[in-house]
Amino acid sequence: MVNARIAAVDYFLPAGELTNEHLSVQFPEWTVDKIAAKTGIRTRHIANAAESEASLAVMAARALFDNNDIESSAIDFVLLCTQSSDLSSSAARTVQRQLGLRLGIAAIDINLGCSGYVYSLGLAKGLVESGVAKNVLLLTADTYSRYVNSADKSVRTLFGDGASASLIAAGAAESRHLYAFEYGTNGSGGNALIVPNGGRRPGQDIAPSSATDVRGLVSNGFDLFMDGPAIFNFTLSVVPTTVESILHKAGLGLDDVDLFVFHQANAFMLQHLRRKLGIPPERFFISLENSGNTVSSTIPIALSEAQKQGVLQPGMRVMLLGFGVGLSWGGLMVQW
Amino acid sequence: MKGRISSVHCLHDGFGDTAGAGSASRYTSELAVQVAMKLFSDSNTKPTEIDYLILCTQTPDYLLPTTACLVQSQIGLRSSVGAIDLAGGVLSFVFALALAQGLISSDQARTVMIITADINAPSGSAAALLVVADPGRESADAFAFGSEIDAAVSLDTVLAASGLDWLAHQVVPIAHPGGHQPDQTSSTLPIALSDAVGEKRVSRGDKLVLVGNDLAGSWAGAMVTW
Incomplete structure (x- = not known):
């Protein structure tokens, strides 16, 4: 009986920042202290144009490997949870290649948001305990800053970009992990x-109040609505x-x-x-x-x-x- | 506990395969709902029996929310189900089978519904199947994966990974790694499986080899006991 566990976890945040000071310049009615009191957030990290979900995930994985003495050759399954806008290529496959992982392994992308880490843990547990994989590299990576309309302070104050990496592997057989x-x-x-724009289906189909004209916004092509x-x-x-x-x-x-x-x-x-x-x-x-x-x-x-x-x-x-x-x-x- | 595929159903063309023009599927969620309803009626399965939904698609309705979540409420699944989208094109079906087996063998689900659905104008294709926990099942399905490897290697690798004296079994190739067909979608393998079942080319107990390979040189294969 194999019992999967979280053997290690680490993360990476991009260098760019959006602080409460920046926000209060743009939205003078919101002071630095008011934003902090309302959200508990002082700063958010923002990916630059050269960074992607895959590149953030690569950095998180490198931190995981370096800080825990994990040999990258031990990884036999990559599971990346992301809501990336790039649907034409597999971000997990890009990560596999950039990390130089073995070729004979699976690399898959699943789409879930705030519940994604929990679901990914369940999937990785299944892979390890059913014998499909021994060492799953579980990655989460998102750059919601690209989806946020810069004039929409309700979401701009909350979301930041980042990625995490976890190693899911067999733990002690006698205990449930x-x-x-x-x-x-x-x-x-x-x-x-919802991100009403940039997908195949107009957001107004299911969320009329997400339309940018209703919200008084000039569309940036995505316009995350909450x-x-x-x-x-x-x-x-x-x-x-x-x-x-x-x-x-x-x-x-x-x-x-x-x-x-x-x-x-x-x-x-x-x-x-x-x-x-x-x-x-x-x-x-x-x-x-x-x-x-x-x-x-x-x-x-x-x-x-x-x-x-x-x-x-x-x-x-x-x-x-x-x-x-x-x-x-x-x-x-x-x-x- | 191990799972087995209990039923598989498909729509070759979700745009044309409708009774009235008004009900044609324009979006992936609509195609998924259409094929799920077909599975429920043809297999006499109740939506409330499903514990987990895996939707394979490269053409989600939205960047977010997850299309599988939108499908959950429209086909009457319980609110206690898990629902995820899985990308990966033609390979995603094999990945979904591996994930479904994992969820069942680790006791997180007893009945997993896999739907594949893609909108590729001017057509759309979709398939739906159930993987159910089977207490009588002993041998596990085998999976093998790879990238940047000659596709011809993949079939041998799947057979080797199965650890099976496969010459002793009836092994049915469901989709040979033959050529790079640009129109391959997540439904390519389940539709081939559904056709093989419909034409009675497979019997219960047969070993099925499913191999998908994509344009990027990645492949995924499974040895599944039907």
């Missing part, structure tokens, strides 16, 4: 967070029930969980969820001040930060929970 998975999908709420109240209500409705389902499946109580690492959407919403769930602050990790909402990378970035800060220790029971665009959500327990 990744367990009590819960998944959820509600496509009828897919219009609450119905903030709808997303907030969705989160408040699915997160508590999913936490309960995971605990039930794992046979644990809330107090048995050493650390909660949720998708880092914004600090205001996270604190609201934490209080509603009755989780003490010391067991609820928040890490988005320096990176913002990096979509499927927020959970692995937070895990990596928690590890570096000594908050996350071997043997801890950790709950991961992702939720957002889709609408899609998922969570699990991790024995660290």
